């Protein structure tokens with residue numbers, strides 16, 4: 400899957416109008432960005448309607464990232480799964496480009512986004528393989544000017560120019576996820592995720608810095624996707640596996656499957672705009 404690029408000359412308008420005309424791929428309410436474990440995703444998606452992209456498209460670049468969009472249903476709900484994501488360090492820190500799949504999902508109707516990733520633990524009470532629900536994020540590249548929203552405000556996408564990042568991980572969805580994990584007797588941590596640009600791993604001094612500013616887990620992805628989802632007025636929920644995506648991947652997938660089953664009906668853009676005071 401090649402991401403659509405994000406400048407005036409490369410057909411964003413055409414892409415949007417093609418998506419708006421598409422019947423096969425439209426009217427999806429829910430979306431999942433699950434960067435790894437393509438096999439796990441296909442286990443959860445009970446009926447696959449279509450797949451776009453190549454199995455191997457991304458695997459040469461970041462292992463385990465399939466590079467596919469899968470359209471299907473989970474517990475009868477229409478879901479788009481992005482198996483593989485675009486990391487800024489792979490794309491010259493073009494964060495708007497890397498978050499473009501979220502805009503595509505928005506154009507296809509998605510209102511609720513579940514994002515997953517693998518991260519390093521900063522919180523000393525975390526164990527290798529733990530699952531963490533993100534309650535807030537520290538977007539270091541964004542703080543340094545690498546935001547997917549810099550540049551001209553592109554009205555083709557809609558959404559506010561100045562995006563509120565309060566409650567960027569939906570409180571109701573977090574409560575629901577914790578309740579489900581509890582019922583499944585799963586250990587689920589909760590904390591703050593910090594994103595660096597990567598791809599180098601962090602030094603011990605940097606880990607101490609992240610700890611001092613309140614981070615519980617660190618990684619090199621996700622925050623730019625969440626910013627764009629918030630501009631698109633989507634509700635976002637986020638789970639990550641601490642430093643052991645393959646080892647504990649199945650557990651996370653079981654939780655996501657149970658969560659999708661219990662997700663409330665999606666809110667319209669007008670409803671979330673009103674709720675968030677736009």
Ligand SMILES: O=P(O)(O)O[C@@H]1C[C@H](O)[C@@H](CO)O1
Pocket residue numbers: 434461484486515516517518597618619620621
């Ligand atoms: O897509 P995610 O964030 O799960 O990928 C992880 C974090 C880094 O991007 C990369 C190196 O560990 O894998």
